[in-house]
Amino acid sequence: MIGRVTQSMLSDQLLGNVRQLQRRLLDAQDALSSGKTLREPSDDPAGAALVNGLRAQSRDLTSLSRTIGFGRAVLSAQDDALDQAESLLVRAKEIATQQGGTLATPESRQAAAEEVDAIERQLIALGNTSIDGRHVFGGLASGTAPFTGLDDPGFDPLNPYAGPADPFSIRTAPGTTVRLTTPGGDVFGSSIAALDDLRQTLAGGNAPTASIDVLEAAADDLRTERTSVGGRARGLEDRASDITAGVSKVTARLGEIEGADYATVITELTQLQTALQATLASGQTLQTSILDYLRL
Numbered sequence: 001m002i003g004r005v006t007q008s009m010l011s012d013q014l015l016g017n018v019r020q021l022q023r024r025l026l027d028a029q030d031a032l033s034s035g036k037t038l039r040e041p042s043d044d045p046a047g048a049a050l051v052n053g054l055r056a057q058s059r060d061l062t063s064l065s066r067t068i069g070f071g072r073a074v075l076s077a078q079d080d081a082l083d084q085a086e087s088l089l090v091r092a093k094e095i096a097t098q099q100g101g102t103l104a105t106p107e108s109r110q111a112a113a114e115e116v117d118a119i120e121r122q123l124i125a126l127g128n129t130s131i132d133g134r135h136v137f138g139g140l141a142s143g144t145a146p147f148t149g150l151d152d153p154g155f156d157p158l159n160p161y162a163g164p165a166d167p168f169s170i171r172t173a174p175g176t177t178v179r180l181t182t183p184g185g186d187v188f189g190s191s192i193a194a195l196d197d198l199r200q201t202l203a204g205g206n207a208p209t210a211s212i213d214v215l216e217a218a219a220d221d222l223r224t225e226r227t228s229v230g231g232r233a234r235g236l237e238d239r240a241s242d243i244t245a246g247v248s249k250v251t252a253r254l255g256e257i258e259g260a261d262y263a264t265v266i267t268e269l270t271q272l273q274t275a276l277q278a279t280l281a282s283g284q285t286l287q288t289s290i291l292d293y294l295r296l
Contacts, residue, residue, distance in 0.1 A: 058250045064172065065243050068236050071170045074180050075233040077136045081126040082187075082226040088119050088126075089191060089219040093212060096198055100209040113202035117150070120195040124149055124160065127188040137184035139164030146184045147192075157196035161185030172239045178232055187225050190218040 098104065099112050128145040129136050138146030146163025148155045161184045169177040195218075198211040 054250050054254050058247060058254075061243050061247050061250065065240065065247070067170050068172060068240050068243065071172075071178065071180050072233060072236050072240070074131055074134075074136050074140065075229050075236065077129055077131045078181075078229050079226060079233065081129045081136070082222050082229065085123055085126050085188065085191060086219055086222045086226070088123050089194075089215055089222065092116060092119050092195055092198060093215045093219070095202075096208040096211040096215060099202060100207045100212065104207065106205040109202045109205050113199050116195060116199040116202060120192065120199060121150060123188065123191055123195060127161075127184050127192075135163065135184075136181065137163070137187055139166060139181050139183070140168040147188070157193050159185070159189075160192050161189060172236065178235060178239075180232070182225060182228070187222070190221045194218040 095112050095116060099109050124147045127137050127147040130142075133142045134140040135142070135146050141164050144162075147160050148162060163184050165183055167179045167183065168181040169179045172178050194211065194214045197214065198208050201208045201211060
């Protein structure tokens with residue numbers, strides 16, 4: 001037996017259609033305003049799981065980018081210090097050459113010793129270079145400077161470094177690290193010893209002939225370290241570029257999954273508005289007002 005379709009049943013059906021269209025219309029409006037079609041995990045559980053994985057990947061890449069940025073700043077500070085240190089040794093070698101000649105006098109050597117004293121102090125200051133309070137030639141430790149100064153009671157020109165013996169490394173990729181620092185004694189030890197010997201030789205009024213080759217060897221140590229710093233800096237620069245590209249890919253993939261296609265959303269929004277208007281218009285033929293059911 002076919003049941004009788006009552007006016008109440010028609011009204012209920014109409015009300016259900018209106019509410020469904022209203023929900024879809026609100027979803028479309030929300031997608032248009034937010035730019036996202038995937039706003040809740042329930043919208044697309046599989047897509048939501050993929051989005052969570054991509055966001056975790058993006059966070060890791062962002063963290064690596066910050067770490068690498070800090071590493072590049074450290075290496076840049078080292079490079080600047082090594083450049084200045086090499087210039088100081090060049091000047092010291094010039095002094096040694098001048099004061100080793102027959103025209104040098106005890107007075108000129110004493111004056112030269114004072115200049116070398118200033119050079120040695122500048123070199124030690126470069127060895128104590130810091131960035132954000134962390135010593136770039138002292139294992140990135142903070143606090144006490146890694147090199148003792150000429151005026152410190154315990155100063156030993158053959159062992160002036162008192163910082164960490166272990167280098168500091170950073171993570172640049174899963175399972176991959178790059179060394180940022182070299183123990184300062186390995187970098188500046190030969191230079192400080194050479195300068196201190198030159199200073200004392202000149203202060204004693206003696207010809208610093210033997211200092212010339214020693215200073216050149218110390219300068220070679222600085223150049224070797226600077227070459228190493230440059231290589232590590234280029235490696236970090238390349239890695240930074242890779243990470244930037246990786247972040248762009250992740251961002252694009254996230255946009256593909258949760259981003260709204262504005263043309264499609266606008267078309268759907270127009271269609272839903274038309275359908276809702278048509279549905280509401282059809283309700284005018286019912287004797288019971290649809291407004292009673294919508295409670296508007």
